[in-house]
Amino acid sequence: MEIRQHSEAVGAQVSGVDVRNLGDDQFAELRDAFHRHGVLFFHEQSLTPKDHIAFAQRWGPININRFFRPVDGYPQIAEVLKEPDQTANIGGGWHTDHSYDHEPAMGSVLYALEIPEIGGDTLFAGMGAAYAALDDETKERIAGLHAEHSNRHVFGAEATYRRGMDNRLGNPDLATQDAVHPIVINHPATGEHLLYVNPGFTRRIVELEEEESSKLLWSLYQHAMKPEFHTRWQWQEGSLAMWDNRSTWHFAQNDYQGQRRYLHRITIEGTRLTGAAT
Numbered sequence: 326m327e328i329r330q331h332s333e334a335v336g337a338q339v340s341g342v343d344v345r346n347l348g349d350d351q352f353a354e355l356r357d358a359f360h361r362h363g364v365l366f367f368h369e370q371s372l373t374p375k376d377h378i379a380f381a382q383r384w385g386p387i388n389i390n391r392f393f394r395p396v397d398g399y400p401q402i403a404e405v406l407k408e409p410d411q412t413a414n415i416g417g418g419w420h421t422d423h424s425y426d427h428e429p430a431m432g433s434v435l436y437a438l439e440i441p442e443i444g445g446d447t448l449f450a451g452m453g454a455a456y457a458a459l460d461d462e463t464k465e466r467i468a469g470l471h472a473e474h475s476n477r478h479v480f481g482a483e484a485t486y487r488r489g490m491d492n493r494l495g496n497p498d499l500a501t502q503d504a505v506h507p508i509v510i511n512h513p514a515t516g517e518h519l520l521y522v523n524p525g526f527t528r529r530i531v532e533l534e535e536e537e538s539s540k541l542l543w544s545l546y547q548h549a550m551k552p553e554f555h556t557r558w559q560w561q562e563g564s565l566a567m568w569d570n571r572s573t574w575h576f577a578q579n580d581y582q583g584q585r586r587y588l589h590r591i592t593i594e595g596t597r598l599t600g601a602a603t
């Protein structure tokens with residue numbers, strides 16, 4: 326098994342391994358790489374839904390997403406699908422999965438079944454590198470602050486995003502979840518300081534007035550959107566990506582109109598997040 330860094334800030338590509346047959350030592354090495362790099366990328370996997378579930382369960386209990394349409398017969402697996410006649414894609418903006426939950430999903434495991442000939446890459450951003458590169462004044466300013474995250478404006482009945490998804494998303498009546506997390510968290514496994522706000526689900530900084538909150542959030546987003554914190558994953562059929570939702574953002578590119586893109590996603594349970602001291 327070989328693990329090679331994918332960019333300076335985030336991600337590692339793993340080769341020479343079939344994730345269906347990982348020994349305990351290999352799995353321990355992968356877990357360590359996952360915590361250090363935030364995303365693991367694999368090509369040339371050959372997973373049935375059962376294999377996908379078995380791999381995900383090695384990392385922890387599965388968290389069943391309440392909004393995505395599940396794969397027939399496998400409620401643990403969410404469909405990430407765009408048909409040729411659909412224009413909006415799932416995940417087409419910077420976000421991290423489930424930050425609206427009190428105990429946000431630890432990770433997501435996405436497996437590619439059908440990939441457009443051109444386009445459909447996913448960008449990832451490293452929130453450890455983004456935090457580390459903030460100036461001292463900003464670090465001091467955000468230390469001890471908390472942000473509210475919500476799913477109402479994304480998955481709720483009135484949400485424009487959900488309405489653009491046809492029947493790919495459901496249960497708008499369950500979009501009632503808000504959660505408050507520290508803006509700077511400790512990675513639960515490594516203790517690394519991570520910037521934990523994202524444009525998809527973060528609504529406001531609870532300690533600040535609305536205008537100040539929006540300005541500060543926007544400046545943090547602009548900072549984390551700098552390409553130096555990113556990497557780009559080009560999918561093939563049989564590719565797998567597993568990302569850490571605490572330490573990364575991701576953004577599915579919607580540049581393949583008229584083509585089909587179909588993946589299976591499983592999310593893994595996480596823990597309550599704790600704030601980092603400066």
Ligand code: SIN
Nearest residue numbers: 405415416446447577
């Ligand atoms: C997601 O946001 O979970 C989907 C990512 C992708 O389709 O690349």
